[in-house]
Amino acid sequence: MKTILIPFDFSANARKALAYALELGKLFESQLYIYHVLHESPYTLAAAATEQEMEKLIAKDGEEKTAALKDEVNTLLQSLPITFSAERIKTKAEYNPLVVEKIIAVAKEQDAELVIMGTHGTSGIKKFFFGSNTSNMITKSDIPVLAIPEQYEYTPVKTILYASDLENLPAELKRIIPFAHSLHAGINVLHFDYGQNERKITEEEANIIIKNNQYQHIKFVKEKADLTITLLKQIRHYMQEHQPEWLTMFTKEKSLWDKLIIGSKTEDMAHTLKVPLLSFKKPG
Numbered sequence: 001m002k003t004i005l006i007p008f009d010f011s012a013n014a015r016k017a018l019a020y021a022l023e024l025g026k027l028f029e030s031q032l033y034i035y036h037v038l039h040e041s042p043y044t045l046a047a048a049a050t051e052q053e054m055e056k057l058i059a060k061d062g063e064e065k066t067a068a069l070k071d072e073v074n075t076l077l078q079s080l081p082i083t084f085s086a087e088r089i090k091t092k093a094e095y096n097p098l099v100v101e102k103i104i105a106v107a108k109e110q111d112a113e114l115v116i117m118g119t120h121g122t123s124g125i126k127k128f129f130f131g132s133n134t135s136n137m138i139t140k141s142d143i144p145v146l147a148i149p150e151q152y153e154y155t156p157v158k159t160i161l162y163a164s165d166l167e168n169l170p171a172e173l174k175r176i177i178p179f180a181h182s183l184h185a186g187i188n189v190l191h192f193d194y195g196q197n198e199r200k201i202t203e204e205e206a207n208i209i210i211k212n213n214q215y216q217h218i219k220f221v222k223e224k225a226d227l228t229i230t231l232l233k234q235i236r237h238y239m240q241e242h243q244p245e246w247l248t249m250f251t252k253e254k255s256l257w258d259k260l261i262i263g264s265k266t267e268d269m270a271h272t273l274k275v276p277l278l279s280f281k282k283p284g
Helices: 012-028 051-079 099-109 124-129 133-140 169-183 203-211 231-242 256-262
Strands: 003-007 031-038 089-095 114-118 145-148 159-163 186-193 218-224 246-251 277-281
Touching: 003 012, 003 099, 012 031, 012 051, 012 114, 012 145, 012 169, 031 051, 031 099, 051 089, 099 133, 114 133, 133 145, 159 169, 159 231, 169 186, 169 203, 169 277, 186 203, 186 231, 203 218
Parallel strands: 003 031, 003 114, 031 089, 114 145, 159 186, 159 246, 186 218, 246 277
Antiparallel strands: 145 277
């Protein structure tokens, strides 16, 4: 994995995600691009008397934030049990009022193959799926997003749990396998059966696809779905029992799959997500 982009907002959560990215970047032998979006209020910038003064304020703030990013990296590296070449780390801060859109644009410019960012536990899983920057990244980014829960500590990845609707299994496995291969991890394909779905393949077909795959560390697990419980909660129960290190999902805005994931808005899911979530945009 050549380049990993890490959006950084100087929060405690961002520091956790950056620490995780440094560990993962070391394993993947990746370049890290740590990026901060300046999105000052127009009222603050309006204090400048002229456009030139405004540009100077923005440029000065960008220089200060870029230097602060470097300090954050150096501080973290001193606390981590790894060495990471400074030549493989780039830091930059830029002004843009559209945070998510700018991050995605920069990720594409840098040919990033992964975006790593934190989720805010204080707002819970609902905030994660309803309007946070991380949620918007997952919805809009064609580049995979690895979301790191608040307070999560890096641990070697032995098992990736892939929650699948079996609608695009070959194409989706093709995107997950490079991560599993680099991590030397197994993939558990977990499917909750809600009954007939003309777009999904059968269990037998799924097993044939897995058996014929060159990556041999894959197994298929089918569970009968409980219509009285949200899909996300059923996945959580499975994860509590089997303890995978990553959860992987393919999402598409306003799809039935996403509605099943989100479930009831009244349900308190504040601390559901306990492991990193690797999210891809659904094919097609």
